Amino acid sequence: MKKAATIRDVAAHAGVSVSVVSRVLNGTGPVAPVKRAQVLDAIEELAYRPRAAARELSQGRSETIGLLLADLTNPFFARLADRVVAEARSRDLQILLMTTQEDPHLEGQALDTLLDRSVGGMIGTPTGHNTARWEKLAALDIPVVFVDRAVRELDSVDVVSIENVDSAAAATRHLLERGHTRIGIVSGPLDTTTGVERVQGYEQALREHGVERDDRLVRPAPFRGDRGAEVVAQMLALDDPPTGLVVANTAQVRVVLRMLAQARIAIPDDLSLVVFDDNPWTELIRPPLTAVRQPIDMLALHSVELVHARMRQKLPPAPRRVRVAAEFVERSSTARI
Structure with a gap:
């Protein structure tokens, strides 16, 4: 050897x-x-191996984990960052936080910077691009854990996420059981695993109830910007508009709510609404929103545990897929047809 x-x-x-x-x-x-x-x-x-170097040089100093998240203006990622830092601190680990702003170019620069800083491990929410740079980390024996999303081409990387298919199916099923058959969904981009899987869950629930998918009601939107408002407005302008809506793109929830208020769409009288994710304000507005509550504490816990175990070589090489169940919280934003 x-x-x-x-x-x-x-x-x-x-x-x-x-x-x-x-x-x-x-x-x-x-x-x-x-x-x-x-x-x-x-x-x-x-x-x-930089992580071996860290042990060799630091003699007991805390190891550093790079945390590369998509967009800290999104409350989901802001809360995830807070919980990852807390979990890392409890294990005497340091966090070096960077953000990509959903930009593959910025993601590439950030990965190069984290590589230069010789982090001992990485937790990241990938844009779906820069596959070669992520592979370079693995080639240098730097453990990587993807959280919330994954990169399809990198099936050797550990992944921690919610049960996206089940969660979207539960949200759609909730509307179907209340008599809605015209149900729209605003997903994330379909080149991301969260976007694809949540649409799959939506379709699964429609099939269970014998409802045919209408492509006009399946509308992906970027994670940044106001595109969510535009696609919902287009759906509502149809001759047979949706009576129910699942906003499965967490970054677009506020944008969609603002547009519905400006258009004087009454919730749930005109439109029943289910959203991802459950923020503190979702139960304070009127009506309180029915939501898929993502278990951010568990996502952070499993991500830090996985990368730390990899850094200490405590796990077999086979990749881990940790999927955490989300909680469906029924409030007053949905009603029977």
Whole structure:
């Protein structure tokens, strides 16, 4: 078996001192750009494991986990970040937080930055792009856990998410059982796993009740911007508009509610409404909103536990898929036809 590279091997290969390698790995001092590049190239060529370096250099200092989330203006991700930090702190781990703003270019830059900082592990909500960069982390033996979403091409990565199919099916079924057959859904983009799986759950519930899917009522929307309002307005302008609506895109809930209020659409008299996710304000507005409550505490707990166990090499190599059940909370925003 080939002997694992050491920090001294990296220094020799890069033509620098061990202290320079240490500064690059830990970000503890200035390093000339040329030397930094030489060190990073040597790390990659020798398949040197940065997390092993952290143990070698820190001698008991807290390890660092990179946390790369999609959009902190989305309350779901803001609360997830808070809970991940709390779970990490309880294990004497540090968190280096970055955001992609749902932009693949920014995601690529952030991944490069986190790689330069030599994080011991990664928790991320991927945009669905930058597959090669995520693979590079794995090639350097840096554990990665995807939370909320996954990348289909990276089936070797651990994933923690809610039961998206079941949750969307429950939301749709709730409306069907109240006599609604014209039900719209606003999903996330269909190049994301959450977008695809929630539409699958919606379709599953329709099939169970013998209702044919109408493509005009299945409308994906980006996670940023106001597109959710536009697609709901288009659905309501149909000759046979929906009487029920599932907003399965958490980032678009407020946008849709604002549009419905401006259009004087009475909930639930004109339109029954179910939303993902359950924010503190969803039960304070009138009427209180029926919601799929995502178990953010459990998502954070499992994500940190998984990446920490991987960092300590406590798990077999086979990828883990952790799916946490969401809670359906019935309030007053839905009514019988």
